[in-house]
Structure formats: structure tokens, C-alpha cells
Amino acid sequence: xxxxxxxxxxxxxxxxxxxxxxxxxxxxxxxxxxxxxxxxxxxxxxxxxxxxxxxxxxxxxxxxxxxxxxxxxxxxxxxxxxxxxxxxxxxxxxxxxxxxxxxxxxxxxxxxxxxxxxxxxxxxxxxxxxxxxxxxxxxxxxxxxxxxxxxxxxxxxxxxxxxxxxxxxxxxxxxxxxxxxxxxxxxxxxxxxxxxxxxxxxxxxxxxxxxxxxxxxxxxxxxxxxxxxxxxxxxxxxxxxxxxxxxxxxxxxxxxxxxxxxxxxxxxxxxxxxxxxxxxxxxxxxxxxxxxxxxxxxxxxxxxxxxxxxxxxxxxxxxxxxxxxxxxxxxxxxxxxxxxxxxxxxxxxxxxxxxxxxxxxxxxxxxxxxxxxxxxxxxxxxxxxxxxxxxxxxxxxxxxxxxxxxxxxxxxxxxxxxxxxxxxxxxxxxxxxxxxxxxxxxxxxxxxxxxxxxxxxxxxxxxxxxxxxxxxxxxxxxxxxxxxxxxxxxxxxxxxxxxxxxxxxxxxxxxxxxxxxxxxxxxxxxxxxxxxxxxxxxxxxxxxxxxxxxxxxxxxxxxxxxxxxxxxxxxxxxxxxxxxxxxxxxxxxxxxxxxxxxxxxxxxxxxxxxxxxxxxxxxxxxxxxxxxxxxxxxxxxxxxxxxx
Numbered sequence: 001x002x003x004x005x006x007x008x009x010x011x012x013x014x015x016x017x018x019x020x021x022x023x024x025x026x027x028x029x030x031x032x033x034x035x036x037x038x039x040x041x042x043x044x045x046x047x048x049x050x051x052x053x054x055x056x057x058x059x060x061x062x063x064x065x066x067x068x069x070x071x072x073x074x075x076x077x078x079x080x081x082x083x084x085x086x087x088x089x090x091x092x093x094x095x096x097x098x099x100x101x102x103x104x105x106x107x108x109x110x111x112x113x114x115x116x117x118x119x120x121x122x123x124x125x126x127x128x129x130x131x132x133x134x135x136x137x138x139x140x141x142x143x144x145x146x147x148x149x150x151x152x153x154x155x156x157x158x159x160x161x162x163x164x165x166x167x168x169x170x171x172x173x174x175x176x177x178x179x180x181x182x183x184x185x186x187x188x189x190x191x192x193x194x195x196x197x198x199x200x201x202x203x204x205x206x207x208x209x210x211x212x213x214x215x216x217x218x219x220x221x222x223x224x225x226x227x228x229x230x231x232x233x234x235x236x237x238x239x240x241x242x243x244x245x246x247x248x249x250x251x252x253x254x255x256x257x258x259x260x261x262x263x264x265x266x267x268x269x270x271x272x273x274x275x276x277x278x279x280x281x282x283x284x285x286x287x288x289x290x291x292x293x294x295x296x297x298x299x300x301x302x303x304x305x306x307x308x309x310x311x312x313x314x315x316x317x318x319x320x321x322x323x324x325x326x327x328x329x330x331x332x333x334x335x336x337x338x339x340x341x342x343x344x345x346x347x348x349x350x351x352x353x354x355x356x357x358x359x360x361x362x363x364x365x366x367x368x369x370x371x372x373x374x375x376x377x378x379x380x381x382x383x384x385x386x387x388x389x390x391x392x393x394x395x396x397x398x399x400x401x402x403x404x405x406x407x408x409x410x411x412x413x414x415x416x417x418x419x420x421x422x423x424x425x426x427x428x429x430x431x432x433x434x435x436x437x438x439x440x441x442x443x444x445x446x447x448x449x450x451x452x453x454x455x456x457x458x459x460x461x462x463x464x465x466x467x468x469x470x471x472x473x474x475x476x477x478x479x480x481x482x483x484x485x486x487x488x489x490x491x492x493x494x495x496x497x498x499x500x501x502x503x504x505x506x507x508x509x510x511x512x513x514x515x516x517x518x519x520x521x522x523x524x525x526x527x528x529x530x531x532x533x534x535x536x537x538x539x540x541x542x543x544x545x546x547x548x549x550x551x552x553x554x555x556x557x558x559x560x561x562x563x564x565x566x567x568x569x570x571x572x573x574x575x576x577x578x579x580x581x582x583x584x585x586x587x588x589x590x591x592x593x594x595x596x597x598x599x600x601x602x603x604x605x606x607x608x609x610x611x612x613x614x615x616x617x618x619x620x621x622x623x624x625x626x627x628x629x630x631x632x633x634x635x636x637x638x639x640x641x642x643x644x
Contacts, residue, residue: 001391001429001430001431001432001502001504001506002429002430003427003428003429003430004394004395004398004406004427004428004429004430005398005403005404005405005406005427005428006427006428007405007424007425007426007427011424011425012424012425015295015424015425016291016292016295016296016297016424017035017292017293017295017423017424017425018425019055020051020055020291020292021038023051023054023055024038024041024048024051027051027054028041028045028047035423035425035426035435036505038438039435039436039438042438042439043439043440043441043463046066046067047066048438048439049066049067049077049284049439049466050062050066052284052287052288052439053284055291056284056287056288056291056321056322058083058088058283058284058287059083059084059087059088059091060081060082060083060084060088060253060280061081061082061083061253062078062081063080063081064078064079064080064081065078065079065080066078067079067464067466069464070491071464071491071492072461072463072464072465072468072486072491072492072493073482073485073486073491075464075468076256076257077256077257077280077281077464077466078256078280078466079255079256079257081255081256081280082253082254082255082256083253083254083256083279083280083283084156084157084159084251084252084253084254084279085156085260085279085282085283086120086153086154086156086157086249086251087157087249087251087253088283088321089153089317089318089320089321090113090116090117090120090153090157090249090320091321092113092298092320092323093113093114093117094112094113094114095112095113095114096112096113096299096325097110097111097112097113097325098111098112098113098115098116098320098325098326099111099116099146099149099320099325099326099327099328100301100325100326100327100328100348101145101146101327101328101329101330102328102329102330102344103143103145103193103329103330103331104193104194104196104330104331104332104335104336104340105336106193106331107145107193107223109145109146111146116146116149116150116153117246117249118246119146119150119241119246120150120153120154120157120249121244121246121247121248121249122240122241122243122244122245122246123150123151123154123240124154124157124158124249125244125247126154126219126240126243126244127154127155127158127160127185128158130184130185130216130217131184131216132155132158132160132184132185133158133159133160134158134159134160134252134254134258135159135160135161135259136160136161136183136184137160137161137162137163137181137182137183137184137214137262138151138155138160138161138162138163138183138184138185138186138187139162139163139164139178139181139183139185139186139187140152140162140163140164140165140186140187140188140308141164141165141166141167141169141174141186141187141188141189141201141205142164142166142167142187142188142189142221142308143166143167143189143192143223143307143308143330144166144306144307144308144313144328144329144330145223145328145330146328147187147189147221147223147237148164148187148308148313149317149326149328151187151219152164152317156260156279157249157251157252158252159252159254159258160184161181161259161260161261161262161276162260162261162262163177163178163181163183163261163262163263163264164308164309164313165177165178165264165308165309165602166307166308166309166602167188167189167191167192167199167201168192168194168199168307168602168627169309169602169624170204170624171204171207171208172624173624173625174204174208175208175211175212176271176272176622176624177264177271177272177274178208178212179211179212180271180274180473180474181262181274181473182212182214183212183214183215184214184215184216184217185215185216185217185218185219186209186212186215186217186218186219187219187221187237188201188205188218188219188220188221189201189220189221189223189224190202190220190221190222190223190224190225190226190228191223191224191226192223192224192330193224193330193331194331194332194335195331195332195335196332196335196336198224198226199224200224200226202226202228202229202231203229205218205220205231206229206230206231209231209232210232215233216233217233217234217235218231218232218233218234218235219234219235219236219237219240220234220235220236220237221236221237222236222237222238254279255278255279255280256278256279256280256281256466257278257279257280257281257470258278258279258280259276259277259278259279259470260277260278260279260282261276261277261282261314261416262274262275262276262277262473263275263277263311263314263413263416264309264413265413265414271622272622272625273472273480273484274472274473274474275413275414275469275472275473276469276470276471276472276473277416277467277469277470278470280466281466281467281468281470282314282318282416282417282467283318283321284466284467285415285416285417285439285465285466285467286315286318286321286416286417287318287321287322288437288438288439289315289417289418289421289437290302290318290319290321290322290324291322292438293407293418293421293422293423293424293437293438294352294381294383294407294421294422294424295380295381295405295424296319296322296324296351296352297322297323297324298322298323298324299323299324299325300319300322300324300325300351300352301324301325301327301348301349301350301351301352301378302316302319302324302325302326302327302350302351302352302354303316303326303327303329303341303344303345303350303352303353303354304316304354304355304383305329305333305341305354305355305356305359306354306603307330307602307603309602309603310413310602310603311412311413311416312354312385312603314416315416315417316328316354327344327348327350329341329344333355333359334362338362338363338366338368339368339370339373339374341353341355342370342373342374342376343374345370345374345376345379346374346375346376349377349378350376350378350379351378351379351380351381352379352380352381352382352383353379353381353382353383354382354383354384354385355382355383355384356384356385356386356387356603356604356605357384357385357386357387357388357389357390357393357408358386358387358604358605358606359604360384360389360393360396360397361390361393361534363396363400364392364393364396365534365537365540368400369400370400370401371400371401371402372400376401376402379401379402379404380404380405381404381405381407381422381424382397382401382404382405382406382407383407383408383409383422384406384407384408384409385408385409385410385411385418386603386604386605387527387605387606388408388410388508388509388510388511388527388530388531389408389431390431390527390530390531390534391430391431391531392531392534392535394406394428394430394431395430405422405424405428406428407421407422407424407428407434408421408422408432408433408434409421409422409433410433410497410507410509411437412495414469414484414485414495415465415467415468415469416467417437417467418437418440419436419437419440419442419459419461419495419497420433420434420435420436420437420440420442420459420499420507420509421433421434421435421437422434422435423435429502429504429506431508432502432504432506432507432508433506433507433508433509434506434507435505435506435507436507439465439466440461440465441461441462441463441465442459442460442461442507443459443460443461443462444456444457444458444459444460444499444500444501445457445458445460445489445492445494446458453500453501453502453503453505454500454501454502454503455500456498456499456500456510456525457498457499457500458488458494458495458496458497458498458499458513459494459495459496459497459498459499459509459513460489460492460493460494460495461492461493461495462492462493468493469481472484496512496513496514497509497510497511497512497513498510498511498512498513498516498525509525509527510524510525510526510527510528511525511526511527511528511608512526512608514609515545515608515609515612517544517545517546517553517555518546518553519546519552519553519554519555519586520552520586524555524586524587526544526608528583528587529542529544529555529557529579529583529587529589530542530544531582532575532578532579532582532583532587533557533559533575533578533579535578536571536574536575536578538561538562538565538571539559539560539561539562539575540560540561540562541559541560541598541606542557542558542559542560542598543557543558543598543599543606543608543611544556544557544558544589544608545558545608545611545612545615546612547612547615547616547641548616549590549643554589554590554591555587555588555589555590555591556589556590556591556593556615556641557575557589557591557592557593558592558593558594558595558598558611558634558635559575559592559593559594559595560594560595560596560597560598561594566594567592567593567594572592575589575592576588576589576592591640591641593638593640593641595631595634595635596631596634597628597630597631597634598631599611599626599627599628599629599631599632600626600627600628600631601625601626601627602625602626602627604627607625607626610623610626610632611632611635614632614635614636615635615638615641620632
């Protein structure tokens with residue numbers, strides 16, 4: 001692929017990655033001439049992780065071995081060491097800005113590091129008074145605002161476990177999640193704002209809290225200033241602020257693998273898996289990714305458009321540990337217009353702008369040109385994740401945003417971090433993720449083992465890494481955990497992504513392997529088709545699935561068109577031609593059908609598996625995982641798909 005960005009010599013020399021490389025050389029005597037050589041060191045010498053701890057100045061009690069165990073499944077990292085995640089987020093006690101928050105045009109708030117520390121101190125005292133201690137669960141039904149950060153850090157400071165979802169979740173979706181983990185305290189808001197409207201949460205909260213008998217108290221933030229509905233055992237957050245004086249926080253240092261977060265899979269069959277992540281693995285992985293792979297330093301202003309239900313929220317919060325200011329936004333990214341996030345970025349001088357591939361595609365489709373409106377003079381990095389970023393989106397960014405480091409990244413909730421991501425000291429190639437993360441032994445395998453560069457297969461990780469889940473909640477014997485990642489290749493992590501390493505050394509993600517198409521026995525990643533369909537101007541969105549057809553599979557493409565348009569034979573043929581000309585004839589759908597909407601998760605990802613299930617007459621059980629479950633009806637009982 002063509003090179004679209006090259007770091008300058010000054011950028012390379014002043015990067016945290018270069019400083020770390022020098023640090024490794026000084027401490028090991030090993031001369032490292034390239035990122036590839038540094039990466040090889042990082043996956044072949046466990047001392048790499050101790051050097052990360054030293055370089056990133058992680059607070060804690062460090063002793064004993066780096067890890068014990070023979071493979072990823074059994075490995076225990078730093079088994080004799082202790083630390084606290086919140087302590088490392090709150091090292092800075094200055095008056096510098098810790099977070100800046102905006103919610104559409106309704107609310108804004110700024111907290112200094114000192115103010116953030118004081119609010120966490122008061123909240124932690126209250127949790128202790130309620131009897132919250134190590135291992136207890138605290139839940140958040142919250143938007144992406146300052147209160148979420150405070151509640152999470154207070155929870156972590158006492159050694160309790162934090163879990164959250166956004167307030168747009170339905171009641172059953174909340175129960176499916178929090179009902180499994182039995183929280184002792186719930187933090188929530190009275191309402192939230194989205195797309196210019198106020199949404200009252202109190203009736204919903206009253207209903208689902210009655211179904212959570214483990215709750216000792218509900219803490220309510222007066223966020224939307226709505227009339228109060230009496231909820232049993234509730235208190236306003238303002239009372240906590242008024243009832244306590246800020247004191248030194250007695251951070252509870254815990255084992256490296258002590259649970260920090262419980263997160264949830266976005267699967268749509270059965271209740272979500274409760275994925276447990278530890279203090280140590282989350283912290284050192286995020287500090288590594290932020291400082292070395294994303295070049296975040298003290299004083300940077302880091303933004304990611306996310307909700308509290310998506311792992312990118314957890315990833316964003318960790319930027320506090322590098323001394324950065326985190327930029328929070330809650331609401332619609334397109335209200336009142338498509339430039340609202342770029343206005344925020346310009347006014348507050350973002351250094352890092354993170355978003356989804358879907359958002360970039362939407363901007364491209366609507367011919368939005370931020371560089372023509374805003375200076376964006378401080379912007380140096382754009383991160384994209386959530387789905388594969390097309391080559392055309394790379395072109396769009398460099399034409400309409402600026403000559404920045406465009407870092408497409410890929411990992412997920414399962415590891416609360418990335419397998420492949422940006423590298424600030426090497427070129428960006430059009431349509432490619434730059435490289436494997438340091439310490440991540442990423443390979444591409446088929447059923448017989450590693451494949452050659454340029455060949456497609458399953459993305460796997462062959463060696464232990466500290467951010468693998470500690471466990472699944474309530475999975476006593478570990479069978480569900482093992483089945484999720486290790487059943488396919490014993491002792492090797494299979495991530496469920498269909499990918500390739502290019503001849504240039506970068507990576508392309510072709511979609512989820514469990515949604516991979518297989519017509520005529522040829523494996524096809526859905527992203528390959530999306531990249532071509534996205535080039536058709538009349539198509540706003542699309543989703544592609546495989547339908548079992550006799551002993552084979554046929555490809556079915558569903559399209560959502562611009563308002564007022566109908567799918568004609570001419571347009572269908574245009575779509576097919578784009579696909580055939582730019583992929584192969586095997587990629588061409590057998591059927592192209594129009595739908596009014598495309599189902600997606602709360603974080604904006606399109607979901608292929610429930611559509612595939614609907615096409616095959618199966619019922620989707622966990623519709624609460626979807627932002628718009630009603631969209632599934634457009635795929636049900638389509639006569640065009642009747643088996644002949």
C-alpha cells in the first residue's frame with residue numbers, strides 16, 4: 001500500500017517510543033535498530049514488562065518474578081507485587097486541568113487534578129462508610145461525564161470492582177449485566193441528553209433497582225435536573241460532596257490480578273459474558289499503549305468519542321496516568337451538526353482525537369471538511385477503531401483533516417486494549433494498521449498454523465500478555481473462559497478476527513472470523529465487501545451475511561439507501577460491479593435487498609450475527625445488546641430469501 005504519512009526526524013527523536021528504546025538499550029546493552037527489533041525483544045524477553053513499569057513510573061510494591069505459568073491461559077503476572085490503579089491515575093495533585101466535559105449544548109464542566117482528587121476522596125470515604133471493601137462490586141448507570149470518572153476511581157481506590165453501562169440501556173439489558181455481578185452500590189443519573197432531547201431515567205432506575213436485591217444504596221447525580229422520583233435507599237451525590245471533607249486517600253494496594261473492571265461482551269446470544277480485568281494488566285497495558293504507541297505525554301489533551309459501555313471509555317480514562325487532560329463528550333456526535341466534535345477539538349486544542357471508523361465514514365459520505373472550518377493546530381494523532389478503517393477513509397483524513405498520525409487500532413473488550421495499533425516512528429500505509437503492539441506476540445494462523453505474509457487467517461496471540469482477562473465472573477471452573485479463547489488452538493489465544501499481515505509488515509482486519517463468509521469454500525472477510533459498497537454514494541449503510549444454501553453458502557447484502565431512493569436493478573448492478581471490479585467475482589452477493597435500518601450495538605458497531613440468525617429463522621435472545629433492536633424486523637421472513 002502507498003505511504004500516506006511519514007514522521008519527521010524531529011517527531012521520531014522526540015517521541016516517547018524513541019526514549020523508551022534508548023531506555024531499553026541502556027538497561028540491557030541490546031542495540032535496537034528498528035521497531036521490529038524492539039517488538040521482537042518485547043515478546044521474547046519478559047524483562048520488557050518490568051522496563052515498562054520503570055519507564056512509566058508505575059507506583060506500587062514490585063518484587064518477585066515477572067510471571068509464572070507456561071502459557072497465556074495459566075500465566076500469572078507479577079504474583080508477589082501490589083499496586084492500585086486509582087493511585088496511579090491520581091499522582092498529579094496540581095491545578096492543571098484533569099478533565100474537560102461537554103454535553104451537546106447543555107452542560108460543560110472542568111476539573112483540575114486537585115479537584116478530581118478531592119471528589120474521589122469524598123466518594124471513597126462514603127463507600128467505606130457503606131461497608132464497601134475489596135472485591136465488592138460497584139456499578140454505574142452513567143453517561144460519559146466527570147461523575148463517572150470520580151465514581152470509578154473511588155471504587156478502585158478501596159479495592160472494589162467497577163462495572164458500568166450507559167443510561168440508554170433498557171431495563172432488561174441492565175439486569176442481564178448487573179444482575180450477574182450483584183453490586184452493593186449503584187451510581188446513576190436522573191436523565192441524559194441525546195440529539196437535542198432530554199431522556200428521563202428515574203422510572204427505569206426505580207424498576208430495575210427493585211430487581212437488584214444486593215444494592216445497599218443508590219447514588220443519584222442531579223444531571224438533567226428532573227423532578228425526583230422516590231427510589232428506595234437512595235442519596236443524591238451532592239449530599240456526599242457536602243457531608244465529607246477531602247482527606248488523603250488511603251489507596252488499597254492489591255495484587256496485580258485483583259479485579260478492577262467487569263466488562264461485557266457485545267454478543268447477541270444469551271446473556272453477556274462478564275469479563276474481569278485486573279488492576280495491573282489494565283494499567284501497564286494502557287500506559288504502554290498511550291505513551292509508546294500513541295505518544296501521549298503530560299499536557300496532551302486526549303479525546304475519544306465513547307460511552308461508558310464501550311472499552312474505549314476505560315482506555316481513555318487511563319490517559320490520566322500519563323498526566324494528560326482527558327476530554328469527555330456525551331450526546332450525539334452529529335447534533336446539532338456534523339462538526340460539533342471538531343468544534344470541541346478546535347476550541348479545546350485536542351492533541352489526540354479518537355473515534356470510530358463508522359464516524360469517519362459518515363463524515364466522508366457527507367463531504368464534511370473540518371480543515372476548511374477549523375485550525376486544529378494542536379492535533380497530532382487521530383485514532384480509529386470499532387471496525388476496519390477503509391483505504392478511502394485514510395484518503396479522506398489526509399485531504400480533509402490534516403497531515404496527522406492516523407492510527408487505526410484493533411483489539412477489544414476481551415483484552416481491554418489492542419493487539420495491533422499505531423507506531424509513531426514509522427510510516428502510515430493507506431488502508432493498513434501499522435504494527436503489532438509491543439509485548440503482543442501476534443500471528444496469523446489457519447487450522448494448520450502460521451500463514452505467510454499476504455495470506456489471510458485467524459488473528460492469534462501465542463505468548464502471555466498481562467491484559468488478558470483475569471477470569472469470567474461466576475465461571476468457577478474456567479470452562480467458559482477457556483472455550484472463548486483457547487478451544488481452537490490449545491494454549492494460544494484466538495481472538496475471533498479474520499486478518500492478514502501485509503508484505504510491508506502492516507495489518508488488515510477483514511472482519512470477525514465468526515462472521516466470515518465461506519461461499520464455495522473460499523473464506524471472505526465482510527470488510528472487503530463493505531469497503532466497496534461504501535464507495536457507492538447512494539448507499540448510506542450496509543450489512544452482509546452468509547445464508548446456508550443447500551450444501552453451500554450464498555452472500556446476501558442488505559443496503560440502507562439515501563432518503564427517497566429505492567433499490568433499482570441499475571443501482572444493484574452498480575454495487576455488484578464495484579465489488580467484482582475491486583475484489584473478485586466470488587465476493588459478489590447473490591442477493592441485494594433494501595432495508596430501512598441496520599442493527600447496531602450501543603457503541604455503533606453493525607452486528608452481523610443476529611442478522612444472520614434472523615435470516616436462518618433463529619430468534620435473537622439478547623436484543624438488549626442492540627441500540628435499535630426494532631431494525632431486526634426488516635430482515636425477518638423476507639420472501640426473497642425463501643429456500644427453493
